[in-house]
Amino acid sequence: MDTFPLIATGVASTSLEGEILAIRYTKIVSLNDRKDEFESLDSLYQQMEKEGQIVKEREKLIVHKINKDTPVEDVKDAYLKLHLLSMKLVKPNTINLEGIFSALSNVAWTNQGPIHPNDLEKLRPEYDSLYIRSLDKFPCLTDYVIPNGVRIADASRVRLGAYLSEGTTIMHEGFVNFNAGTLGPSMIEGRISAGVIIGKNSDLGGGCSTMGTLSGGNDVKISVGGEDCLLGANSGLGIPLGDRCIVEAGLYLTAGSKVEVLDKDNKLVKTVKASELSSKDDQLFIRNSLTGAIQCKPNRKKVSLNDQLHTND
Numbered sequence: 001m002d003t004f005p006l007i008a009t010g011v012a013s014t015s016l017e018g019e020i021l022a023i024r025y026t027k028i029v030s031l032n033d034r035k036d037e038f039e040s041l042d043s044l045y046q047q048m049e050k051e052g053q054i055v056k057e058r059e060k061l062i063v064h065k066i067n068k069d070t071p072v073e074d075v076k077d078a079y080l081k082l083h084l085l086s087m088k089l090v091k092p093n094t095i096n097l098e099g100i101f102s103a104l105s106n107v108a109w110t111n112q113g114p115i116h117p118n119d120l121e122k123l124r125p126e127y128d129s130l131y132i133r134s135l136d137k138f139p140c141l142t143d144y145v146i147p148n149g150v151r152i153a154d155a156s157r158v159r160l161g162a163y164l165s166e167g168t169t170i171m172h173e174g175f176v177n178f179n180a181g182t183l184g185p186s187m188i189e190g191r192i193s194a195g196v197i198i199g200k201n202s203d204l205g206g207g208c209s210t211m212g213t214l215s216g217g218n219d220v221k222i223s224v225g226g227e228d229c230l231l232g233a234n235s236g237l238g239i240p241l242g243d244r245c246i247v248e249a250g251l252y253l254t255a256g257s258k259v260e261v262l263d264k265d266n267k268l269v270k271t272v273k274a275s276e277l278s279s280k281d282d283q284l285f286i287r288n289s290l291t292g293a294i295q296c297k298p299n300r301k302k303v304s305l306n307d308q309l310h311t312n313d
Helices: 035-051 075-086 117-126
Strands: 006-014 020-030 059-066 107-110 113-115 132-136 168-170 180-182 186-188 197-200 202-204 223-227 258-262 268-273 283-287 294-298
Touching: 006 035, 006 075, 020 035, 020 059, 020 075, 020 113, 035 059, 059 075, 107 117, 113 117, 186 197, 197 202, 202 223
Parallel strands: 168 186, 180 197, 186 202, 197 223, 258 294
Antiparallel strands: 006 020, 006 059, 107 113, 107 132, 258 268, 283 294
């Protein structure tokens, strides 16, 4: 859908002081997609702004409106944009998430729901059991959105704001940050950092890593191909790949890595920075076990996923 302007309804969890900690949006409507419903919700939005919100203990009914894709101003904006990503209404790197960290509070994510850290000891006597899963600004994806056709072995390792396409399987070592994810069936046993997109029919081996853009100075958006790519176990990637590319196990390929480019007969053509090979198709990256040099040669192999592992009905 043509996303903005949009309006959404949901339920917010609050602290004892009334601060909004988290929001589960249950309905999101775009003016450009469903005009009549948008206008009806807009009337409710204006009414609630005047009369206040319906309040239950540590819960509020929320009706929130975003007219343009501007930087995140508050927790309502933040959660609505995270829901847009995880409900696959927008793709990673297509909406403005500037300011999201400032808008979100650090929250104790418990078996009794989100609780402000300062409220834990006051509320603990109210529950027979209170288990704190994490202290973080972002909740688990599955506490707020259940994506169709996806398998997640350890839900604590996938944040709200992850974009997971049908056929994605995430094993115990897999991790997916917000504003990142998969565009088709994929096997994820490594780390998908913020801003990283994994193309369909790709395989991230156990313990592998993709460089994100949240910190450390990296400003290049990493994508792992359109189709049929493989990152070997414990490998790392700091450049975008094209289709049908393989990075061998244990090889960390950064943008500044010097790479020997070989032809189909294994003869040296040139030596370049890895960044110069960004987004090119049919490349195999290996480390020469005798010289230690990183080498790139034409890839003749096809990565094939096991269909039985990605039919997640």
